[in-house]
Structures are given as C-alpha cells and as structure tokens.
Amino acid sequence: MKMTTITKVGMATVLAVVMAGCSSWDGMSKRQKGAVTGAGLGGVAGAVITNGGVLGTVGGAAIGGVIGDQIGKNR
Secondary structure: OOOOHHHHHHHHHHHHHHHHHHOOHHHOOHHHHHHHHHHHHHHHHHHHHOOOOHHHHHHHHHHHHHHHHHHHHOO
C-alpha cells in the first residue's frame, strides 16, 4: 500500500506531538525544548524531502535536534 506525502507528514507530526506530550515539558530547559522541537520539525522535513524514507526521517530528526539544541543554548 502506497502512502501519500500528506499522510506521512501527518503521521510524523502526530508522533512528534505525542513524544513532546509524554515528556515533562515544564521541567525542561530552553535548550532541551529547542532540541525536542528541532527534532520533530527535522523529522517531518526529512520525511517530506525523501518521500517518507526512514533514513531521511531519522537523519532530519537528528540534524534538527542538534540545530534546535544550539538555538536553545543562545536564548
């Protein structure tokens, strides 16, 4: 069964929201919040760019997490 890009993006977004909801958001530092947000956005972007490829999704999440961490450090 072939999934459309919209479905993949929707699933990645739901996964990011669920993961963020499971964590203790209030007890996190700005740097940690930036890393979580960056990983979620990076994963979605990686999924869209690679048409749902696992490597692209995981790679995008990893890169997004690092970028979000660095941005959160400067706040």
